[in-house]
Amino acid sequence: MPLKIRTLQHIVLFILLLAPSFALYAQASNSYEPAIYSNEENLNKALTELTERLSKDEEELNSDKSIEKVQRKEIARLYQNRSQGIIDQIKEGRFLADDRIHDVVQKTFTNILRTNPDLPQDELRLFVSRNIWPNASCYGEGSLVINLGLLSRLENESQLAFILCHELAHYVQNHVNNKIKERINFLYSRETQIELRKIQKSDFGRYKKIQQMFGSALYSSRRHDRSRELEADSIGFFFLQNTRYDIKEAVNTLMLLDKIDKPKYLSGIDFKAHFDHVEYPFKYKWIAIEEDEFINGTKYQAWEIDSLKTHPSCQLRYDILSPQAPGSSSSSAFIQPVGNFAQMVQLAEFEIVESLYFFKSYGHCLHECLQYLEIYPSNAYLHARIVACLHHIWVAKQEHEIGKVVTLPDEEQTASYWSLNTMLYDMSMRDYAKIAHYYVQKHKSAYLTDEHFLYSVYLAADMMDDQEGMQKSKSAYQKLFPEGLYVEGFLD
């Protein structure tokens, strides 16, 4: 075949592969449709599975006569709490029910299970959590959870696969349940009870004795935790090797995790550019940070901090795993279309904003919106959320509850977050109303037909006590979006 045609075919294929991401980029540039978080079908399915699993675990426990009765009772209680905890999270809308993200994650999971047929597939269920912290967990009864915060940071599908393999390894090795049993065994064992009674009878030095007694147990338990993590890395790596995913990405994931405490985007925020208006100029005193000149000393630690860590350092994990991972690999970092994965990461970022808003962390939400506007400057949803956050903080401030929705400024925060929190606490009620009002004025010509933004026009009018403005925007919204997201959200 002539080279030109082959090249054309490649180009077409390339475009087709990236088409979803182009579409999404166009979508994310303009606005955003929040994900669905719970539906009755999911809830009922999870309830059934969890109840069945709990019964099975309790039955197994009761038949294990090697464990003392009082300990079995306590372990059963912890199992029940665990199950109930997951059910509560589902009811509270903390787990995603939206296909756009969940499907990508589920497909990766399915790819792992298919190439590892010995895994107990019927026992497993996967959740994507709204949690913004970069983490994943295994609950020990078959539920694996991966957080939005972690999904938003992954670079490719193979990294996602390694994370899921790691959590699967915890499940297969029964790490969680073993840990529960070890802990209960220690607390309720005859030796511990005798020791506690002895300490209770002693007149002096109880705290020191408890410290010594628990210290060694605690350190031992944490040592086990760390070795379990290393074991999960190794076994997870073994599962990953059975797939077509790039095993080199396992060690790259560890390098990523090493830096994950730092924010993804570190560019500063130009607050003046966002909030300045000729009618109401931005005041630099709002973001003037005062250095704390109080005490800053050492803190007493009852136990040695390094010995309490549940995870080994990422460097150690990397050093152990990297000899097994080749320098280069012929496998692909992606099995699903690259665009799908990129879409999922992007959605995760927006869902972080939506989750912060949902959980009423309005100060944090506002910060993330401002940060993402550096990347998606024309996104109506982000602009709308800024106004909505200002409104909610304004309401909280009126009710003297700003401390519940905005974190106090702290030098340990990033510079931009510290400045924003300082501003949110320092501004007067009038400042909030004016900033929101002029922000809407600045952007409304571009976004007035967007559902989120139109609702935020209504909120800004409320802050200015502009009844006419509220009525106009409400009417416009009800006409354009009769069954929209905010039909129940009007205050009058």
Place this chain on the structure above:
Amino acid sequence: MKKYQLTLLLVLFFCFCLPPNLKAQEISIDKVMGFQLRNAGSILNGNQIEGYYFFYKVDRVDRKTRAYLLKIFDANLKEVSSKLIEESKYFSLMEGGFNGATLMLEFYNSKEKQFVHRQYDRDAEFINETTAAIDPRYSPILLQGEESEIRADFLFSIPYQGFVNVRPVKNKKMGYQVQFMSIDRTNKGWTYKSASDSRLLELATFLDGNSDLAAFMVAKKPSLLSGTVNFFLQALDLETGKELFSAPMLDNKHSLYPLKGNVDPETGNIMVLGQYYKLNDNPMKHKSQGLFSFIYDPKGTVIKKSFVSWTKDVSKFVPINEKGKIEDVGFIYFHYMTKLADGKIYAIGEQYRKAVSAGGTALKMLGAREISAFKIVTEDIMIFQFSSEFVLEDIQIFDKSKTNISLPAGYGNIGVVKLGHVIKAYDSFDYSFTQMADQEDGFIIGYMDYEKLKNEKNRTVFGGIVLNEGEFSVDKIPVNNKGNRLIVMPAKPGFVMVAEYDRKSKTISLRLEKINY
């Protein structure tokens, strides 16, 4: 600030991380280990809250020694330092102060009857320690606070210089002692004592200080029951502790009762503010004639005297009768006076009067002996604004509901002026505190109020009167929020600390809230 409230709440709130607990018939670890919050309080820098301290009893080391955990939090309630220390079982932490450079903690050893002052640098590293024995006869004055709501502060900061504490001592009569602790590790500080052979009862209160001197208001009287009190402005050299001057607060026409003083950071002049009376009148019994301001130069010479009379000056703003009583209102109890960075002076008062108590009278008729037929009624907050020359410029009156304060039997016979001091001593006024703004360009006055509302349920609120950029405004925080109980306490400038008890979850949360203006 009501320190007992802070202590009470934080006993309930703050927990120390412990290993997991067990239940039922097995022994629980928390029963074996008992953490007790022994003391808690705020760390003040002048009038501003810089942080908080919590002093826990953690363990019994031996018969005489206890292990304590000292935790220091900054004004944002972030833990900044903690130490495990072993001390006598008779140890308590009484006060905390910060002067911009060092932290001072005042401990009390109830067996040795001595105060122990420990100073720490900004890294919370120990600098120095001094001890001061107290005369057991005066310990009831000095140590109230554990059992009652009355607690005087004896530890004062001098910015970036050190701390002074002022205590009564046994002389021929009663005298006082001033102890200065420098931030400089090599400087041992000094102790000044009033003349041991003085035939007068002498008590001193710290006013203010700078790098050169510490200024005190000294009250002298022949005996405890004597109505004649003479006041002196005393300055001690901050380097040596030697008396620089002791200037009598005299006026040939008036008796004076000083309330507050400060040292001008630029000129070193000392301004003293207070109320004045007819010559030889007793401030405890007689009505004041108005407010005064005296300015002394650094050598103790009076360079300016200003008087603001109720009848001549204040009457231009509010109706005052010839007895100095505000018509239909009564008297004003002045809680605080302050000078802002722009030179303007403010006096904060609360209206009060003595009235017949219908309930008390009825109970007395039924034979009750413990209660008086009279009561004190407090009402609006009044703020007097003066120019830097102490010319009255304005009076702002802030509405507040009437509060009835019952009196014990016998108190009805006490004069209204003295009664004002009595109920102030028992913290029964609605006024709570005055908190200066960071740059001393405004303030927040905190008070409690029970609002009777039309068409709405009555409610108790914490009120904040804010002076910001020259304008007054009022913010109110209901103390019952959606069924939850709130307690509001002063915090860092511009903020209050809100402790909210959630009835459903049975938890207490603490947060800082900005006063709105």
